[in-house]
Structures are given as C-alpha cells and as structure tokens.
Amino acid sequence: xxxxxxxxxxxxxxxxxxxxxxxxxxxxxxxxxxxxxxxxxxxxxxxxxxxxxxxxxxxxxxxxxxxxxxxxxxxxxxxxxxxxxxxxxxxxxxxxxxxxxxxxxxxxxxxxxxxxxxxxxxxxxxxxxxxxxxxxxxxxxxxxxxxxxxxxxxxxxxxxxxxxxxxxxxxxxxxxxxxxxxxxxxxxxxxxxxxxxxxxxxxxxxxxxxxxxxxxxxxxxxxxxxxxxxxxxxxxxxxxxxxxxxxxxxxxxx
Amino acid sequence: xxxxxxxxxxxxxxxxxxxxxxxxxxxxxxxxxxxxxxxxxxxxxxxxxxxxxxxxxxxxxxxxxxxxxxxxxxxxxxxxxxxxxxxxxxxxxxxxxxxxxxxxxxxxxxxxxxxxxxxxxxxxxxxxxxxxxxxxxxxxxxxxxxxxxxxxxxxxxxxxxxxxxxxxxxxxxxxxxxxxxxxxxxxxxxxxxxxxxxxxxxxxxxxxxxxxxxxxxxxxxxxxxxxxxxxxxxxxxxxxxxxxxxxxxxxxxx
Numbered sequence: 367x368x369x370x371x372x373x374x375x376x377x378x379x380x381x382x383x384x385x386x387x388x389x390x391x392x393x394x395x396x397x398x399x400x401x402x403x404x405x406x407x408x409x410x411x412x413x414x415x416x417x418x419x420x421x422x423x424x425x426x427x428x429x430x431x432x433x434x435x436x437x438x439x440x441x442x443x444x445x446x447x448x449x450x451x452x453x454x455x456x457x458x459x460x461x462x463x464x465x466x467x468x469x470x471x472x473x474x475x476x477x478x479x480x481x482x483x484x485x486x487x488x489x490x491x492x493x494x495x496x497x498x499x500x501x502x503x504x505x506x507x508x509x510x511x512x513x514x515x516x517x518x519x520x521x522x523x524x525x526x527x528x529x530x531x532x533x534x535x536x537x538x539x540x541x542x543x544x545x546x547x548x549x550x551x552x553x554x555x556x557x558x559x560x561x562x563x564x565x566x567x568x569x570x571x572x573x574x575x576x577x578x579x580x581x582x583x584x585x586x587x588x589x590x591x592x593x594x595x596x597x598x599x600x601x602x603x604x605x606x607x608x609x610x611x612x613x614x615x616x617x618x619x620x
Numbered sequence: 621x622x623x624x625x626x627x628x629x630x631x632x633x634x635x636x637x638x639x640x641x642x643x644x645x646x647x648x649x650x651x652x653x654x655x656x657x658x659x660x661x662x663x664x665x666x667x668x669x670x671x672x673x674x675x676x677x678x679x680x681x682x683x684x685x686x687x688x689x690x691x692x693x694x695x696x697x698x699x700x701x702x703x704x705x706x707x708x709x710x711x712x713x714x715x716x717x718x719x720x721x722x723x724x725x726x727x728x729x730x731x732x733x734x735x736x737x738x739x740x741x742x743x744x745x746x747x748x749x750x751x752x753x754x755x756x757x758x759x760x761x762x763x764x765x766x767x768x769x770x771x772x773x774x775x776x777x778x779x780x781x782x783x784x785x786x787x788x789x790x791x792x793x794x795x796x797x798x799x800x801x802x803x804x805x806x807x808x809x810x811x812x813x814x815x816x817x818x819x820x821x822x823x824x825x826x827x828x829x830x831x832x833x834x835x836x837x838x839x840x841x842x843x844x845x846x847x848x849x850x851x852x853x854x855x856x857x858x859x860x861x862x863x864x865x866x867x868x869x870x871x872x873x874x
Contacts, residue, residue, distance in 0.1 A: 400687065401656045401657055401687050401689075402655045402656020402657045402761050402762075403655055403656045403657015403658055403761075403784070403789070404657055407788075432762045432763055432764060432792075433654065433655050433761075433762055433792045435655075435788045435791075438787070438788055438791065439788070477763075477764070478733050478734065478737070478764070478765045478768065479732050479733015479734060479736070479737075479764060479765050480732065480733055480734050482733070482764075483732070483733075507656050507657075507687075507761075508656075508686045508687055509686055509731075510686060510731070510732070510733060510736075510764075511732045511733050514732065530657070531844070532844055533692070533844070533847060534661075534689045534692055534693070534847065535657070537689075537692065538686075538687045562841060563841065587816060587817065590785070590786055590787070593787060593788065
C-alpha cells in the first residue's frame with residue numbers, strides 16, 4: 367500500500383474545514399515517536415510551556431486518544447467546555463489546551479482505528495484555536511491511523527520526533543522518518559530522551575538519515591514527582607535541558 | 621460504544637478457523653500493556669525462553685505489527701517461511717516463532733487499524749502452531765484494534781500486563797483492566813517493570829483493582845547490550861528476576 371498525502375477521496379471536505387480552523391495558526395508541530403514510552407507527551411507539554419513563557423501564543427492538543435497523558439503531566443483539571451460556533455480550547459497557564467479527556471471523563475476508549483480517526487477529525491474540526499504562533503500536537507506513537515490522518519488533514523504539519531537511546535526505539539523511528547520523507551512532511555529533527563549512558567549512536571544514525579539531531583536529554587527521575595505541577599515540572603533538569611532546544615525549533619520560522 | 625466479546629457478525633467464520641489452529645495449544649497468554657515502552661516485548665520474549673527451557677512446548681507470536689521488536693530482542697534472523705496447508709512457524713532456540721517481519725522485510729507498515737486487524741487475522745488464521753503448552757503473544761500496547769480482535773478471536777486468551785512505576789503508565793493499565801474485566805477475559809496479573817525507586821504504589825493500586833500483582837523487576841541497563849543474543853539476554857538481572865514469576869504463571873494450569 368503506497369502511502370499518499372491525499373485521501374482516498376481527492377477532495378475531502380474536512381480538509382477544508384480544518385484548514386479554516388488553522389488559518390491563524392502559524393506553525394503546527396506534531397510531537398511524534400516510533401514506539402511509546404519515550405517521553406513524547408512530556409516533551410510536548412513542556413515544549414508548549416516553554417514557548418508560552420517566551421511570549422508566544424501556544425495551543426496544545428493531545429491527540430493520543432487511547433492513552434492521553436498531557437492533562438496528567440501538566441495538571442489540567444478544569445475541563446469546562448464552552449461552545450460558540452465551535453469548541454473553545456480550555457485556557458491553562460496561558461496555553462489553549464484540548465484533549466479527548468475533556469469529553470471522555472477518563473473512561474476507557476477501546477476504539478478501533480477507524481473510530482479513533484473519525485473522533486479525532488470531528489474534534490479537530492470543531493476546535494476554535496484562534497490566533498496562535500504554535501499549535502503543539504501530542505501524537506500517539508507510531509504510524510497508525512491518527513498519524514496518517516493528521517498528515518493528510520493538516521497541510522502545514524511539521525514533525526518533531528522523540529526517541530530513547532534504545533536500538534529498539536530507534537528502529538521504528540527509522541521507519542517513521544522514511545514514511546515522512548516519502549510523504550514530503552518537514553521534520554524539524556530528532557530528540558534523544560532518557561539518556562543514561564554516554565553514546566553517539568543515535569546522533570550518528572540520525573545524521574546518516576539526513577535529519578537534524580536536536581540534542582539529547584538525560585533520564586530525570588524527578589519528573590515523576592513533578593507530574594501535575596507545572597512550576598515543579600519546569601524546574602526539572604528535563605525541562606531545563608529541553609529549553610535549550612527551543613531556539614532551534616523557533617529558528618525554523620520563515 | 622459498549623465493548624462486547626462478540627463481533628458485529630454473531631458468527632464470524634474466522635473465529636472457527638483460529639479455534640481449529642489453536643486446538644492443541646493449551647494456553648494462550650497475551651503480554652499486554654497500557655502504554656508502550658514498558659518492556660512488554662522483552663518480557664514476552666524472555667518469558668517464552670524461560671518456559672521453553674523448563675521443557676514446555678512454546679510458541680511466540682509477535683502481534684505488534686507496527687512496532688515489532690521480538691525478532692530484534694532475541695536475534696531471530698532466519699525467516700524462511702515454509703508453507704504446508706498453512707504457515708509453519710520459524711523454529712528458534714526451541715521456540716516456534718512468528719512475526720510480521722517474516723513478510724514485511726522490515727519496511728514501514730503505515731497501516732490503518734482496520735488493515736492491521738485484517739492482516740493479523742489473516743496471519744493468525746494461517747499459522748500451524750501444532751502442539752504447544754504455551755503460545756505467548758506480544759501485543760501492541762493499549763486498547764486498539766489488535767487487542768480487541770485477539771480477545772474476540774481467541775476464546776482461551778489470558779492477559780498478563782506489564783507496567784512501569786510511572787503513574788502515567790498505570791493510568792492506561794487501569795483502563796485496560798477495566799475493559800478486560802468487562803469482557804470477562806482472565807488476567808494472570810500485573811508486572812511492574814523498570815523499577816528504580818522503592819515504592820509500593822503500583823502493588824497497592826493493583827490490589828485495589830482486585831488483580832494479582834506478580835512482582836517487580838528492576839531497571840536493568842545491561843539489557844540493551846544483550847539484545848539479539850539469547851544467552852546474554854538470559855544472563856541479565858532482568859531475565860533472572862523474570863524467572864521468579866514463571867511458577868506463578870504456570871500454576872494457573874488447570
């Protein structure tokens with residue numbers, strides 16, 4: 367099955383709706399990974415906060431429908447949904463925030479891929495992001511329905527990939543990068559998270575693939591204690607190290 | 621959407637085919653997790669080897685189609701597929717082994733959930749497992765299409781869940797356990813992997829949910845070096861600790 371950026375219907379009306387919703391969003395950055403458990407949601411959450419603190423208008427959309435974590439990471443509690451010709455994202459510490467948990471009330475969502483995809487598109491089509499400099503999207507791991515749909519529906523999407531030092535994690539990253547290359551999706555770069563030992567394995571592999579290596583972040587056991595507390599989270603070594611990547615991400619602004 | 625163990629078609633002919641294929645397989649154990657990156661594939665691989673070394677007839681099926689790892693973990697290289705009224709699993713160190721990589725040649729599989737599901741069912745329907753005491757199935761993480769299909773198609777399925785100490789990992793485990801309870805799927809228990817700090821948080825939460833806590837396994841940085849080498853893998857602290865769980869898993873035999 368050859369992947370293509372176009373949907374099976376050459377003209378998918380939902381593409382137009384989402385285009386309109388994102389009209390005043392300058393950049394949409396999908397934080398993705400090959401496998402799960404590499405710190406992707408944490409990265410997305412903290413990146414959004416860093417950009418926010420630098421004075422940018424930032425949205426954070428948790429698109430990991432079956433395993434949403436960002437609300438827990440940041441400590442988002444008030445999910446009062448207000449609708450006004452669309453769904454207004456929840457204001458949180460200066461971010462505009464949205465996640466499926468606003469609707470699912472933390473119940474299990476044993477959704478089949480096609481259903482997740484539809485639910486995502488429905489939600490994404492309804493959110494009024496307004497004016498944003500950055501919309502950070504926390505993706506589910508891997509190359510499944512949501513990844514394929516976001517690529518199809520959001521023309522201005524860019525990807526930033528999080529991996530760990532493990533060769534197992536990086537293998538799926540290679541496949542993801544190959545797919546993104548084939549679909550001509552811009553990749554900001556790869557971040558190596560949870561680093562424990564000195565090694566340039568990932569850095570070299572990323573260079574071989576012609577992708578930008580943004581840097582590495584050490585494993586930080588204090589993150590677990592900081593979950594749910596934005597200020598504590600931003601004081602962790604993880605967050606401080608991540609702050610070093612922000613200029614490299616911003617510098618892509620045309 | 622209320623989950624149900626029956627498919628939408630009350631009589632799915634593929635259930636009968638798979639039933640027949642598994643006729644002489646005593647126990648089918650799905651190694652599952654809420655989120656990815658918790659060491660599920662590693663656990664499945666090493667568990668299969670331990671059971672094998674205890675003299676049982678063991679099969680290992682890597683059902684994590686978009687992110688297969690077990691072949692890398694164990695170092696399975698020869699994927700010569702032999703067909704004889706079905707697909708014969710690949711013999712490996714005494715195991716009967718099968719993975720999508722035998723067919724996909726390590727290319728990216730950007731499959732939509734429905735396609736993964738169909739591919740899984742096709743493959744599962746074709747494999748001739750023969751006589752086995754244990755068929756260990758390495759599941760994709762979470763509660764998506766493959767999980768729902770395995771439950772639907774394999775009547776004798778039991779689940780063993782791997783988590784890490786992180787509250788983020790365990791949240792999705794709670795949802796998975798709730799779903800399995802609703803679908804009346806037997807759960808052997810929960811293993812807490814990659815433990816770094818002393819804590820009984822997961823043990824207590826598992827007890828609260830009325831599920832068996834099988835034990836914890838420390839984070840073992842030597843595993844990465846042992847990947848692809850069965851003997852080295854079985855010498856790791858991880859593997860030695862895992863061996864302690866085997867009697868508890870075996871003891872479920874009726």
